[in-house]
Amino acid sequence: MPFTVQLDLHAAGASEIAKLSERLERIPNLETVPRIGDVHHISLAVYEDLSVDRFLPDLAKFAAGVRPIVVQLANLGIFSGIRSVLFLGPVVTEELLALHRNFHDAFASFAGSCWEHYRPGLWVPHVTLAMNAEIAALQKAIAEVAEHWTPASMQLDAIRLIRFRPVQTIYRSALQ
Numbered sequence: 001m002p003f004t005v006q007l008d009l010h011a012a013g014a015s016e017i018a019k020l021s022e023r024l025e026r027i028p029n030l031e032t033v034p035r036i037g038d039v040h041h042i043s044l045a046v047y048e049d050l051s052v053d054r055f056l057p058d059l060a061k062f063a064a065g066v067r068p069i070v071v072q073l074a075n076l077g078i079f080s081g082i083r084s085v086l087f088l089g090p091v092v093t094e095e096l097l098a099l100h101r102n103f104h105d106a107f108a109s110f111a112g113s114c115w116e117h118y119r120p121g122l123w124v125p126h127v128t129l130a131m132n133a134e135i136a137a138l139q140k141a142i143a144e145v146a147e148h149w150t151p152a153s154m155q156l157d158a159i160r161l162i163r164f165r166p167v168q169t170i171y172r173s174a175l176q
Contacts (some may be wrong), residue, residue, distance in 0.1 A: 002115075003050045003170075004162050005059065005103070006041035007069070009127070013154030014040050017088070020129065023144050030130045030137040037167035042071070042090065042125050042156060044103045046115040052161075055110065056171055059161060062106050063173040068157040069095060073127060076145055084133045086141050087126035088149070096125060 009017065017040045021032045033040055071090035079085040090096065101120050104111070116122060130141050161171040 001163050001165065003047045003052075004164060005044045005047075006160050006162065007044060007099075007156035007175075008039050008041045008158040008160055008172075010068070010155040010157040013152070016152060016154075017127065017129070020145060020149055023148060024130055024141050027137050027140045027144070029134045030141055031132045032130050033128055036165070038162065038164070039160075040127050041160070042127055043118065044100055044159075045107070045118045047110060048113045048115065050110065050113065052170060055107075056161070058106065059159070059171060060173065062103065063159045063175065066099065066159065066175050068155050068175045069099060070153055070155050071096060071125075072151065072153050074151045076142070076149065077124075077126060078138070078142075079124075079126075083131070084135075084138050085126075085128055086130045086133060086138060086145070087128045088145075089124070089126050092125060100125070 008014070018034065021034050024030055024032050025035060071093075073088040074091050075089040077087050077089045079087070100123055104120050111119070117124070129145065133141060156175070158172055158174050160169060162169050
């Protein structure tokens with residue numbers, strides 16, 4: 001099962017996106033983040049496989065040195081494919097890129113199992129709203145988000161390691 005290291009949105013921002021998710025959950029054939037048991041976040045990395053015992057001590061050390069970060073969720077995007085992903089995209093700042101780069105530098109020994117599109121230089125930071133969406137559902141979701149979403153600043157205030165499908169939190173630390 002894959003693992004994700006993610007930066008969770010602060011509760012206030014997450015509640016705004018949760019309202020949007022509630023609207024999206026009314027659309028048939030659309031899988032939302034809450035529906036799979038996760039919270040809204042920006043993923044730093046996804047690993048196909050991971051030695052959790054080796055990874056966790058380094059993650060705790062890394063988390064201790066990371067402060068909360070504010071992102072401006074400014075756009076709506078789609079990763080296209082057979083089943084698409086609908087997301088909110090943050091303004092990509094040097095602070096966000098540096099955090100991502102520092103994470104990957106600190107965990108270089110695990111790079112072999114990191115999904116390629118999460119690596120520095122290829123990463124597109126995003127907050128997933130829905131995934132595995134068929135085209136008809138995606139079209140309805142885009143209309144819903146366009147009507148009910150306004151760009152907003154939100155804080156990323158925790159780092160989490162999850163194993164997924166099903167989603168299971170293995171580690172979570174508030175950022176100081």
